Amino acid sequence: MSLNDSWMQRDLAVLWHPCTQMKDHEQLPLIPIRRGDGVWLEDFDGKRYLDAVSSWWVNVFGHANQRINQRIKDQLDQLEHVMLAGFSHQPVVELSERLVQITPPGLDRVFYTDNGSTGIEVALKMSFHYWRNSGQPNKQRFVTLTNSYHGETVAAMSVGDVALFTDTYKPLLLDTFKVPSPDCYLRPDGMSWEEHSRNMFAHMEQTLADHHREIAAVIVEPLIQGAGGMRMYHPIYLQLLRDACDRYDVHLIHDEIAVGFGRTGTMFACEQAGITPDFLCLSKALTGGYLPMAAVLTTDKLYQAFYDDYSTLRAFLHSHTYTGNPLACAAALATLDIFEQDRVIEANKTLAARMATATAHLADHPQVAEVRQTGMAVAIEMVADKASKTPYPWQERRGLKVYQHALQRGALLRPLGSVVYFLPPYTITEEQIDFLAEVATEGIDIATRASVRVAVAPGAPANFHDPG
Numbered sequence: 040m041s042l043n044d045s046w047m048q049r050d051l052a053v054l055w056h057p058c059t060q061m062k063d064h065e066q067l068p069l070i071p072i073r074r075g076d077g078v079w080l081e082d083f084d085g086k087r088y089l090d091a092v093s094s095w096w097v098n099v100f101g102h103a104n105q106r107i108n109q110r111i112k113d114q115l116d117q118l119e120h121v122m123l124a125g126f127s128h129q130p131v132v133e134l135s136e137r138l139v140q141i142t143p144p145g146l147d148r149v150f151y152t153d154n155g156s157t158g159i160e161v162a163l164k165m166s167f168h169y170w171r172n173s174g175q176p177n178k179q180r181f182v183t184l185t186n187s188y189h190g191e192t193v194a195a196m197s198v199g200d201v202a203l204f205t206d207t208y209k210p211l212l213l214d215t216f217k218v219p220s221p222d223c224y225l226r227p228d229g230m231s232w233e234e235h236s237r238n239m240f241a242h243m244e245q246t247l248a249d250h251h252r253e254i255a256a257v258i259v260e261p262l263i264q265g266a267g268g269m270r271m272y273h274p275i276y277l278q279l280l281r282d283a284c285d286r287y288d289v290h291l292i293h294d295e296i297a298v299g300f301g302r303t304g305t306m307f308a309c310e311q312a313g314i315t316p317d318f319l320c321l322s323k324a325l326t327g328g329y330l331p332m333a334a335v336l337t338t339d340k341l342y343q344a345f346y347d348d349y350s351t352l353r354a355f356l357h358s359h360t361y362t363g364n365p366l367a368c369a370a371a372l373a374t375l376d377i378f379e380q381d382r383v384i385e386a387n388k389t390l391a392a393r394m395a396t397a398t399a400h401l402a403d404h405p406q407v408a409e410v411r412q413t414g415m416a417v418a419i420e421m422v423a424d425k426a427s428k429t430p431y432p433w434q435e436r437r438g439l440k441v442y443q444h445a446l447q448r449g450a451l452l453r454p455l456g457s458v459v460y461f462l463p464p465y466t467i468t469e470e471q472i473d474f475l476a477e478v479a480t481e482g483i484d485i486a487t488r489a490s491v492r493v494a495v496a497p498g499a500p501a502n503f504h505d506p507g
């Protein structure tokens with residue numbers, strides 16, 4: 040038995056994997072990874088895979104990065120953890136100062152949690168609680184975009200709209216206002232992203248006009264709806280939204296958990312709209328993809344609404360045990376150092392241009408409806424019919440064929456449904472981008488040529504995606 044097989048068997052005897060129908064692993068081998076090195080992951084049989092999706096969008100400077108490793112090792116010898124209520128430590132103070140400094144003006148307070156979903160919970164709870172503390176207890180509801188994704192905990196699911204993740208749990212979810220997304224894949228032929236995004240804002244304006252007295256906040260994934268299939272839109276939408284939230288006295292929550300730290304071409308997506316949200320949620324690349332941590336930044340105005348004598352019971356009594364973990368903070372500080380020292384945002388422009396040229400030919404593919412890009416994210420949408428953009432039935436799992444082909448060729452491409460995408464570490468080379476494009480092209484050819492027969496479950500929703 041190969042080493043891979045033996046680890047796989049031990050794993051499958053005891054583990055339950057995330058976002059997985061475990062029965063799939065009767066056919067689909069698990070890949071036990073022994074080590075990582077830059078953009079490469081290596082399995083126990085010595086096969087290497089180029090990590091084109093940054094291990095679920097977290098890894099920006101490669102695996103086993105020497106600079107991040109060293110910072111964590113140094114911190115480990117000083118202090119591994121201390122509770123953050125009543126106590127503090129150097130890395131959490133330094134990180135908070137840096138985050139306040141590099142985010143848009145006005146975001147002056149940082150609250151930490153230990154993953155993206157709980158960061159979203161904090162933003163939702165703080166917004167709700169702010170209105171109570173400010174004498175407007177009727178402002179309790181949230182506005183969200185169709186096709187959005189904000190995480191897996193119950194309130195985070197409530198403001199999401201990807202059927203695969205939320206449909207089952209509907210009875211548990213908060214009642215939200217869902218507004219049609221500015222998703223530019225769905226724009227009329229010949230219309231610009233800007234015009235479409237601007238037009239789609241009318242729906243948001245209407246919802247806010249009708250219901251602002253009961254609305255606490257609007258939550259969006261700025262510029263890229265990630266788990267919803269890397270659907271993209273123009274920054275004009277965020278500008279219009281900021282203006283409307285001010286006019287209607289509603290908070291604006293930016294979930295930059297996936298897009299923060301350079302993914303859209305700027306350090307934060309909100310910079311492209313020139314706006315400051317009331318809450319900025321960060322996670323994923325925050326620690327360079329090393330350790331779980333999220334940060335929620337907010338304004339002094341928000342903070343002051345909670346600041347009072349204890350007996351007024353206005354405090355935000357929310358905590359997670361590992362809040363502000365020093366090792367995670369050290370990883371984040373090392374990550375921010377790399378951004379600064381290596382002028383990463385500037386350097387990424389060359390890589391983004393190469394991602395565009397390397398994938399441009401796919402726009403002519405008969406089963407590709409669109410190749411789209413925002414900064415360091417490229418997505419290729421496979422369809423059953425190009426002219427009408429008719430999607431493949433989700434049951435056909437076309438993306439899975441691309442995944443399997445890519446693994447054979449030594450690349451980790453993990454499509455979302457029929458959307459093949461690259462979200463590579465920023466340490467990727469131009470040659471490696473060309474290699475990914477080659478593998479994706481082959482995979483798309485194979486996946487779209489195959490005739491697939493599937494049993495369709497009765498009553499299954501139409502907008503399912505394969506797990507990301």
Ligand SMILES: *Cc1c(COP(=O)(O)O)cnc(C)c1O
Nearest residue numbers: 154155156188189190265296297
């Ligand atoms: C991944 C993600 C989350 C959830 O983060 P977790 O750490 O997985 O809980 C929330 N919002 C967006 C936009 C994400 O991509």
